[in-house]
Amino acid sequence: MEHRNVIGIYHLSKRYDDRVILRDVNCQVANGEFLFLVGPSGAGKSTLLRMIYMAEAPTEGQVVVGRWVSSSISRRQIPYLRRKIGVVFQDFKLLEDRNVFENIAIAMRVTGANNYAIKKRVMKVLTEVGLYHKRNDLPIKLSGGEQQRVAIARAVANSPEILLADEPTGNLDPDVTNEILQLLLRINSAGTAVLMATHDHALVKNYGQRILFLRDGTIEEDRRLSVHGFSKERLDAIRMGTESAVWDKRPGGNP
């Protein structure tokens, strides 16, 4: 895979009136990278993610995503940017009056894809997240983990280059958290860059190639283990769920 940046963040600051949310944040995300954004509540993680999918405009600096630049993007272009970015939240954000199939299909309907293409693709992602048998259920009938899998399926329906996840496991118990992480890793190994925000340090200890520590609106540390932090065997083991990745087991030492 060629190495290029899918997200570029340059001298980014965000203020609401006098309150500083982010201060001079710089970072680039390469294609196919798996990146954790770690920090306590209120550190500015969500705001940073919101600025990547351009729900907010920077006060200073700029965000570059693909061919879009925050300083010059028009409101009319934002929908097209969003189709290239999958976003997942702690509260899932599913349409409660639509079944699982429609919740995923909607991401393609907005692009004008035809019914045949939608059906084919939705069936495929449903199988990938293991919810094909629940395609006709309403979200309310699903467990939290299943709802999050629907949300992830929706996020990847348009095969985005970037998947943003804002505390995706915040409402889930440890077993399910593990499942969701496996799923994100699988999506990542298929080539999608994943940027996951979490306040849970323990989680990050077990997985991860690169970690951004965010505190009080600035990046304290950008810890790169290496772009390909895990050996293929270990990654496979992690994905199979037979082994959890722990820092101190890694060849090359302990952070």
Add this chain to the structure above:
Amino acid sequence: MRFHQLTYLARESVHTLGRHKGVMSLSIVIMSLSLLVLAVFLMATDNVTALLDKTIKDFRVYVYLEEGVSPATIEEYHQTLFAMNEVEAIEFVSKAEALHEFRKELGEEQNILETLEANPLPASFRVTLKSGFSDRDRIETFAARVARMSAVEEVNYGKDFIERFSFLARIFLYVDAVLGGIVILSSVFIIANTVRLTILSRRRSIEILKLVGATNFFITTPFIMEGAFQGGLASVLSLGLLAGIYVACRNILPDVQFLGTDRILLYMATCVGLGAVGSYAALRRFLKL
């Protein structure tokens, strides 16, 4: 925008209407009450306009001829007048006919005519003008032209009446246009506020649609379709109410006419349009799209 996307959005609107029956019915009732004002306004306008038209139709210019005009001259004048642009119809009233009419008008008091030696009434033409020539300035020009003809004694057309009438008609037109504008604006305002209820109840869905990259067109189209549909239903409901009021008030206002078919169709189309515009206004205002 592709066709299948539009059909999807249309189906969406139908589903949404079905899913939110309560809110939708409430909005339709509120809309129909506000649209009823428009219907009453339209009906009042039509009735006043009809009255004005009728008055103008009954209007005649009287052209009195000099004493002893020959039948050949009368015939010639008849043709000359009829050839004029302004003239719709001409009726010739001979001296004898004028006297006969006068007698009829006098009724029991016609014995006062016994003392007359000769018929004092002149022969005349009663000229009906075409509807485009019924304003004061044009009538005046026409009258002046006719008065210059040699055998014409006098032209009479109730100058005071026509002046007052055209003044009132003009005032009515202005007031009516202003009132119409106010009624339509307030309908849009009420509809927009009603649609706001539906928008607020669907805020989450709208947020999700934006998140997955829906264009404003995709988000707003179902609302606009629903607004149009609600406007259409509300127009039927308000016409029903109007018909009820009309029947109930028949004894008090016997001369008032109900809306004609073309008016009903125009009204319904307007309501559909107002529903759509109201929805759009609400979306702009409350979603900042």
